Amino acid sequence: MPSVPPRQPCRSVPRRTFLRVGGLALGGLSLPQLLRAEAGSGVTSSHKSVIMIFLSGGPPHQDMVDLKPDAPADVRGEFNPIRTTVPGIDVCEHLPRLAGMMDRFAVVRSLVGSEGHHSAFQCVTGRTQQNQPGGGWPSFGSVVSKLRGPVVEAVPPFVGLSPKMKTSTWANPGQPGFLGQAYSPFKPNAEGMADMVLRGVTVDQLGDRKSLMRTFDNLRREADATGVLEGADEYQRQALNILTSSRLADALDLEKEDPRTRDQYGRGSSEPAGYGDAGPLLNDYFLTARRLVEAGARVVTLAYGRWDWHGKPHGTTFENARHHLPMLDRGVSALVEDLRQRGLDGDVSVVVWGEFGRTPKINPNGGRDHWPQVGCALLAGGGMKTGQVIGATNRLGEYAKDRPVHFQEVFATLYHNLGIDPGSSTVKDLTGRPHYLVDADMKPVRELV
DSSP states (O other), X not given: OOOOOTTOOGGGSOHXXXXXXXXXXXXXXXXXXXXXXXXXXXXXXXXXXXXXXXXXXXXXXXXXXXXXXXXXXXXXXXXXXXXXXXXXXXXXXXXXXXXXXXXXXXXXXXXEOOOOOSSSHHHHHSXXXXXXXXXXXXXXXXXXXXXXXXXXXXXXXXXXXXXXXXXXXXXOOOOXXXXXXXXXXXXXXXXXOSOOSOOSOXXXXXXXXXXXXXXXXXXXXXXXXXXXXXXXXXXXXXXXXXXXXXXXXXXXXXXXXXXXXXXXXXXXXXXXXXXXXXXXXXXXXXXXXHHHHHXXXXXXXXXXXXXOOOBTTSOOHHHHHHHHHHHHHHHHHHHHHHHHHTTOTTTEEEEEEOSOEEOSSOOTTBOOOEETTOEEEEEEETTOOOSEEEOEEOTTSOSEEEOOEEHHHHHHHHHHHTTOOTTTOEEEOTTSOEEESSOTTXXXXXXXX
């Protein structure tokens, strides 16, 4: 900046000079030049993100998006198919909103690769639980956190929304595995997370304590050869950033949302969503997910309901589905429409799935049992090619007859949508060994990208 005579008022300094202040570290770029450079490179205020909706317990593919009306009665079930906005694609009669916007969805009817466990593990990592490296496989959100970091310091890149359930592994949003605690999901529903504000201490006081802690941490890190302390420091840094900003708390505060928008999502019920230790059908979770990615989160996982319906005495598959499906229909359709209205649909990928499908044949108690041979998934947004069905099962819905799609192919697609090359990107385990994000033969789903 040119020197200014001592008593010359600041208003006499040319405006062009002010625009250059702060640009010296960038090679002297002025603010307009910097903005033009960002626009030319595709850098905007938006960011790529993923919302993953996990249907805990195993959703019945043949009662949702792969109905078999010509099959025997003990296979086809009680529901009828209805037409959608895409000719040739039918879905369950209890999904009318999704049917009315099927052009914005891709339906996978041939999801394979499930190891058959009642766990979110495979849906959040893409891996099986067998032969894991030391520390365990990291979840998708943890990998994205490691490779991309936060969009804004005050919002964790990976957030896990799930109800409090006794069988918590079913709805677990994922663990950081060998990447370490610094890349674990932020869980606003977890114990101890009710207050994300400073109490009895100012931001300045917190800053002084933070500086003192950093001094001790530097000494500890010098004596640490494992890297554990470095990860702990990163986790601590994230926590302090959350405390000193209202951005995350505002995103989680649905009272700041237009009540009409909340009504469109359906809000839902805090009562158990089925039987036993089932989680609630809170459609507010879908809205919270949208607010989080809008605020800066890169990955939001969301556990919704309980879909493990074996029949009486806990209600038949069809009794439970009559309650679950309309709520899911309303929440997912509202989410996809809300993203479109806000111009986020090209950047936010949405995937809806569970750990496996259900048996083609209905058991004597009116339920469907576990069926890892084939399942289903719904995908939307993220620039994907929608308005199509991928894959097909045989006449009874027993196995993938055409175009089987593996869990890892879906993960490769999601990484691709985030701008991460799953074929070349790696993360290192505790021994320093690099691991590719998916197996070598797993590519993004060609029909989607």
